[in-house]
Amino acid sequence: MNRTHTRVTLDDVARRAGVSLATASRVINQSAGVSEDKVERVWTAINALNYVPHTAAQVLAANETHTLGLLLPAVSGGFFVSMLAGIQQGLSESGYDLLIYSSQPAAPAQRNDDPRRRLRRPLDQHNTDGLLVFADSLEDDELRRIYGNGFPMVLLHRSPPAGAEIPTVTFENKSGARQVVDHLVDVHGCQRIAYLAGPEGHEDSYWRQRGYRESLQAHGIPFDPLLVAAGEFDREAAARAVAEMLARETAFDAIFAGDDESAMGALDALAHAGKRVPQEVAVAGFDDVDVSRHLRPPLTTVRAPIEKAGLQAVRQLVQLIRGGQAEPLTLLPTTLVIRRSCGCNGAGHELAGDLERRAL
Amino acid sequence: MNRTHTRVTLDDVARRAGVSLATASRVINQSAGVSEDKVERVWTAINALNYVPHTAAQVLAANETHTLGLLLPAVSGGFFVSMLAGIQQGLSESGYDLLIYSSQPAAPAQRNDDPRRRLRRPLDQHNTDGLLVFADSLEDDELRRIYGNGFPMVLLHRSPPAGAEIPTVTFENKSGARQVVDHLVDVHGCQRIAYLAGPEGHEDSYWRQRGYRESLQAHGIPFDPLLVAAGEFDREAAARAVAEMLARETAFDAIFAGDDESAMGALDALAHAGKRVPQEVAVAGFDDVDVSRHLRPPLTTVRAPIEKAGLQAVRQLVQLIRGGQAEPLTLLPTTLVIRRSCGCNGAGHELAGDLERRAL
DNA sequence: ATCATGCTTGAAAGCGCTTTCAGAAAGCGC
């Protein structure tokens, strides 16, 4: 249990290999020509000693962390799994590690409660080579400050604050939303469609709502603010919101949920209230999360390439880090996925959906 | 965009505050008495300069990373979301950061293809204060080596290799499995129950299978190897496995899936084959993942406190890091959750389930 | 042979921080 047991350093490796520290370092980093016999000797020593480089020392000396930071509000729902899977893929492509900063409301008692005596979180510059910022997990000010330092950063599902030209990757939210709502109206004749909005300030939700209103307008359906409720992209919040609408007897014949998570909540609330889906109320979601086709009834939704978004974000960020240019805006296409919750008989589509899903 | 723009160091802070580097460091770490006026001056300087400590330097000097490593095979499914949520909670309690190592099969072309010339991944000692190892994401040898160094480690859902007494946290898999299978037999009279096993070597699956066989034996039902298929804890693999059983006309009246993910696959395959659940085949899962109650039909399963497992694992690890003792084995209780896929009319239970879920 | 040319190599200077060490200042009893 003696942790302080002599740790193996590059120095040890060099000595055992009979070369200098510098040469050993060069072998590891393949950073300069080293004669083949020395290369051999160094690797032999490394294996014999079980040498593992000390990352912090490498970072300090070389000023590169080989780590990307991911800022999240909190981990939850199927969305994150997919996003993380995509991000992981990007990481393994490029050889970076992932440091997750969850901006979750921290522990009960902060060590130091005086805000004037708190250190800024060491996100940038010193501790990662670049940052992936999800939605509103970082305030505009911080974003600007970090951008101002010329630090590589890519935004996921949010646009940059004014003045900061930070690359963004997100979905074609508006047109996707437009499509589902069009479908609800055109095919199923819905007229009173409720919208379950996401969290305040969440841009995906904003654009989806825009698409929703655009569709209403195109069909000459008046917009009724009473039909917009706070789904919060959260199952329980959405369930509460729908229950409330039901309670106050706001009439509606369809619910367009801002995401699949809130669609599940809606399905729940409707079931509890004894409303049949889709006979009495049609339901549609957004994202086409992993489980949506397994829901009761299978959810009509908009497929958003979540994994791809994660992957693209990493790629863009890596490009930026390596000194290249990144796409200012990556807009990934969304596609309508018809299943049964809207009233269609979605059988058959599901398989096709599966095949599509495979092709990242 | 000049990245090399003079970075703010502690030195700058110290100079501006009119104190020595050492004093400034002491203020930040509250590591020794410093007169109140200097403390004040240092913080003022820090805020004025927007100082952010350089983590690598701190790590190098203090030999503490304030980071926990999490080793995963790959991110997927509802299980991980819950586990990550629990881990995050533990992290924010204790102030550690999280570095995720996904042992995902790496990128196409490895830089260096000679295994003798590859560095060990810098997991331990130098780069994290402790390691959370999930299931079989690390080989026994590595585990032993790291343990041998006295490095803090906690295992999730796997037991330590012989000789290494590494704390483990996992579920009461066997008794949970025993309970569902008992239910299937006792209440629904099932006699030919298939088991969808998890990945080879996954201990959760091993114990669940043990529970399954124990129940069969207790009921005098002969064990039929033909009824055990490779569900792999994966939706698609499970669907294939079930389709195969169907194809080769192995008779069964129930499926006990090793986890909810494979239960979904089973549900899928069954639906495709036109088999009605639960009328023709009863289905039960394990885990009670977030979405299980939303499935078609709602899934009878065993609730496993996944979040709690993540949280506990972090707590144990932190205890270990701080020099304390950890529980050698944390076995979290599982409970049967009756819904409809087994043939019960599970209405009403769901709400209770929800309430339970809240109480972590 | 002689000199420029290109490779390989080691010594040494940091990277930004923590911490030991010892001196300075301050408080105390007498």
Next chain:
DNA sequence: GCGCTTTCTGAAAGCGCTTTCAAGCATGAT
């Protein structure tokens, strides 16, 4: 007021690594 302990404080020594710099040494050209 004089030693003594108790706080504070700053100088300096690293932590383990990368990288510059200049030297060493072949090589081919002259």
